[in-house]
Amino acid sequence: MLCGCYAQVASKELEKIEEIDVILGNEEKKDIVKFCDEILQNNENKKEKVEDIFEIKEFAELGEITYTEKTRAVIKVQDGCDRFCSYCIIPYARGRVRSRKPENIIAEIEKIAKNGIKEVVITGIHVASYGKDFKEKEYRLIDLLEDINKIEGIKRIRLGSIEPLLITKEFVQRLSKLEKICEHFHLSLQSGNDETLKRMNRRYTTSQFREIVEILRNTYPNVNLTTDIIVGFPGETEEEFNKTYKFLEEIKFYKMHIFQYSQRKGTKAADMPNQVQPNIKEKRSKMLLELSDENEAKYNSEYIGKQVEVLWEEEKQGVCKGHTSNYVLVEQKVDEKNSKENTMEIVKIKGANKNYIES
Ligand code: SF4
Incomplete structure (x- = not known):
């Protein structure tokens, strides 16, 4: 089955490939379940629907x-x-x-x-x-x-x-x-x-x-x-x-x-x-x-020593990760018992490297 952008622009080439049984364009992909049901119920072996996207x-x-x-x-x-x-x-x-x-x-x-x-x-x-x-x-x-x-x-x-x-x-x-x-x-x-x-x-x-x-x-x-x-x-x-x-x-x-x-x-x-x-x-x-x-x-x-507001997004293996408003990744080692996920906090930055800053 193929659906989405590639199916939309290359449907003519794709329909020649036997192994592909369903080809749906970008507009049709929202009805993917309906198309699959139809194939199964009517015992069809090929179904293609790709409308003119324009x-x-x-x-x-x-x-x-x-x-x-x-x-x-x-x-x-x-x-x-x-x-x-x-x-x-x-x-x-x-x-x-x-x-x-x-x-x-x-x-x-x-x-x-x-x-x-x-x-x-x-x-x-x-x-x-x-x-x-x-x-x-x-x-x-x-x-x-x-x-x-x-x-x-x-x-x-x-x-x-x-x-x-x-x-x-x-x-x-x-x-x-x-x-x-x-x-x-x-x-x-x-x-x-x-x-x-x-x-x-x-x-x-x-x-x-x-x-x-x-x-x-x-x-x-x-x-x-x-x-x-x-x-x-x-x-x-x-x-x-x-x-x-x-x-x-x-x-x-x-x-x-x-x-x-x-x-x-x-x-x-x-x-x-x-x-x-x-x-x-x-x-x-x-x-x-x-x-x-x-x-x-x-x-x-340049963030070292400064305060930033972070929205904590995930916590794994004792490290909490989140972003600042300007999309800098912040990491903090935490006690796993007190999850901070989905909370906002103002923290002081103590370290930094190429990928993230650390509080
Ligand atoms: S502006 Fe449109 S045409 Fe240009 S790169 Fe973005 S999506 Fe493609």
């Missing part, structure tokens, strides 16, 4: 969700993306932007808050586009965050990966009034070189990105910025990579997720000339990972 206009609610985490819940608020970055298959797999109705989001968060969850992570495929498809009223991501901020029991609202252009002075001015917003922003930069960004069809320049970082750092003194970077994008010369490296040295992200570019059939970049050799991608990736580790170790060492 025809789907409504966000698909998945029904009742069971949360296994005690402290944090990931809340999906939209699906789809209209951006078409040249390396990305997601718009073809997920379709156009569909935003979830605010009343459904609020009801879900109110329910989980009653069950004790304190932190929500707001995610989607392109969260910055939340609400752009609402016809009846103007209600965008910032309106949703303002409403979530009012929910009793929720202590922290964390934004998942966001498109840098979401960050404007106006947006941050309203955001800064919401006391539950975490001081951690994951801005997907992808490259620190304007020419590469242009080929990627990203819609910002490095100087715009610099301004965005400035707005956030001026508003949130303890802000931690993290990012995603692709190395070895088609045509990325040594000079282009060096510009990216310099830009990343300047911005000093707390942490960077480094991806080596890989071709996705059906995207523009897959057919671009000057694909980069694997050994070069490997070398560039290693350089950026080292830079990321250096930054993280340095930022973490």
Whole structure:
């Protein structure tokens, strides 16, 4: 059985494989149990349903969700993306932007808050586009965050990966009034070189990105910025990579997720000339990972002697782990008899290394 993004974009190739008996696209996966029942009851040996994803206009609610985490819940608020970055298959797999109705989001968060969850992570495929498809009223991501901020029991609202252009002075001015917003922003930069960004069809320049970082750092003194970077994008010369490296040295992200570019059939970049050799991608990736580790170790060492507020998430073998609002991992050796899970505490930091700080 295959369902989801790969089934959505490659159903024609997959249907030739005999061993696969069920192929369901992204929209159909919510009915997976129904399809399996039908197969069993009708004794069918093959079932395929993959709708044209670009025809789907409504966000698909998945029904009742069971949360296994005690402290944090990931809340999906939209699906789809209209951006078409040249390396990305997601718009073809997920379709156009569909935003979830605010009343459904609020009801879900109110329910989980009653069950004790304190932190929500707001995610989607392109969260910055939340609400752009609402016809009846103007209600965008910032309106949703303002409403979530009012929910009793929720202590922290964390934004998942966001498109840098979401960050404007106006947006941050309203955001800064919401006391539950975490001081951690994951801005997907992808490259620190304007020419590469242009080929990627990203819609910002490095100087715009610099301004965005400035707005956030001026508003949130303890802000931690993290990012995603692709190395070895088609045509990325040594000079282009060096510009990216310099830009990343300047911005000093707390942490960077480094991806080596890989071709996705059906995207523009897959057919671009000057694909980069694997050994070069490997070398560039290693350089950026080292830079990321250096930054993280340095930022973490600056916490020694300071006080931070931590939400304890899990306790195993006498060690309690949790995060600060700006997403620094905190560890503390504890007496197992007194579990601190799902409590918030202000602690003093005594030690630090590249991966976590210690109280
Ligand atoms: S990288 Fe992100 S913004 Fe670009 S097309 Fe993919 S999902 Fe959309």
